[in-house]
Amino acid sequence: MSTQTANQLDQRTIDIVKSTVPVLAEHGEAITKRFYQLLFENHPELKHVFNQANQKMDKQPKALANAVYAAAQYIDQLEVILPAVKQIAHKHRSLNIKPEQYPIVGENLLAAIKDVLGDAATDDIIEAWGKAYTVIADVFIQVEQDMYQEVAHKNGGWLDYRDFKITHKIQESDVITSFYLSPVDQGTLPDYKAGQYITIKVNIPGSDYTQLRQYSLSDAPGKPYFRISVKREDEQNDKPAGVVSNYLHHSINVGDTLPISAPAGDFTLQESDQPLVLISGGVGLTPLVSMLHDSLQKQPDRPVYFIHAAQNGSVHAMKEHLTNLQEEYVNAQVYTCYSNPTVEDQQTNYHQLEGFVNLPWLQSILPSNEAAFYFCGPEGFMKNVNQMLTEWQVSPESINYEFFGPQGSLEVS
Structure with a gap:
């Protein structure tokens, strides 16, 4: 992608876009909020596509602001943000986003930059961002086109709905x-x-x-x-x-x-000789249950640790099924952590730790930090898990997670 960018963007354009990075850091979210306002005013039909709940909770503007910031920062090295591009492209393919929608987005994004920055958004800046957006959009369109082709040619696959x-x-x-x-x-x-x-x-x-x-x-x-x-x-x-x-x-x-729409997403289980550790909070267990079953079927000798955190047993989905799995598979171990267990919970074998998942407890049930870790759940829960794994010096390549909804940050403020 860097070669493509170098061929399409002159150095002056690259310099101007990169010069806006500090401005985007300060005003990025204001720009993206204004962008969505303009987008839905000018093209209300796109409300059929965008999740309006994420708009109301400001999740989508924050995620877009982070993406725009990263694109500006690495406009001459777009390969650096390729993993993020692919993650977003999976969502776009799943939502059936079409190439003809990208110019609409670009037009309203440039208008939002102009509205928020006012006179600071000079003609040179708007022109540079117009060129940069075209290159970035082309990257997304190509990645998504490859995904559409892949799913269309897969046995049993389909396009649209x-x-x-x-x-x-x-x-x-x-x-x-x-x-x-x-x-x-x-x-x-x-x-x-x-x-x-x-x-x-x-x-x-x-x-x-x-x-x-x-x-x-x-x-x-x-x-x-x-x-x-x-x-x-x-x-x-x-x-x-x-x-x-x-x-x-x-x-x-x-x-x-x-x-x-056909299955999509890049938060996927990779086969490995390392032990597998799956840590879920609340409904975050859903992709991890799929991973658990897949691992037990394909790699029955691979040690698997399934750790689930919930408020109590009444909101703990699939608890009997998960508990029974460790009786069926000798390499499967299931642990439960309830922050507010009921009396009934304390009388069953589902409940094993009261409180919240913590590092000393993890270290007591896992043989070492040399494992493949996957986790999913509420944002605060994931921040806590990520902080614990980082403190335990787990290799960054072994840490895998997914946000439900727009991409957020696991940085602890």
Whole structure:
């Protein structure tokens, strides 16, 4: 990508874009908030694509601000941000983002820069960013085109959306329900990688816009169905209730159909000789359960440690199933950490640690820090886990995680 950039951008343009890095560090989020305002005012049809809940909670503007900042910083070395590009491209492919939408984004991003920076956004800066955006967009379009081609040619793969029927609806805990999905056309399902997700499309009565949501596949690949396990997001503090999660829990039943895009995502299990450590918080267990099953099937001799943190047993999904796995597989060990266990929890073998996951406890149950670590859960939980692994001097190459929703930061402020 660096060669492509060098061929398309002159040095003066590169210098101008890089000179805006300090400005983006200070005003990046204001620019991206204004960008989304303009985008939806000028193209309200895109509300069918963008998750409006993430907009209200400012998650998407923050993520975009970080991406724009990184692009400016490495405009002459875009290969540095290729992993982030691929991660975003997976989401775009899952949402069926099209090349013709990129000029719309560019036009409104430049307008937002001009609006927020005012006279500081000189003609030279706007022109340079226009050129830079074209190069960056071309990179995304090419990466996404390769992904579209890959899924189109995969056995059982498809483009756009495919209708699936709900065959089973299983309550896993007080707040998490699993939905088993089979293709209406009864055709083949593509193989996918443990940890990947699908996008579902729902049209909720009374809502002006189609709702798209991405949910991790919570069972191992190779089954004749897909399974997602969805947490019902209730209103709490300043966090609004989950429109789609509540609709799925209360209104979608066995026999109903949902349009679904093909599996996507780069948070995937890699085969390795190292022990596997899976650490989940709340509904973050969904991709890790898929990884657990996949590892036990493909590498039954690989030691696996599954560590799950929850408030208590009433919100702990799949607890009996996970506990039983360690009886079936000698190399599987399952640990549970409840921050607020009930009396009933204390009388069962599900509950093993009261409080929060901490480093001394991890060190007491794991043989060493030489393992492949995967973790997922609420942002605060992931920050805590990442800090512990860093303190334990786990190799950065062995630390893998995924945010549900827009990419955030695990830096502890």
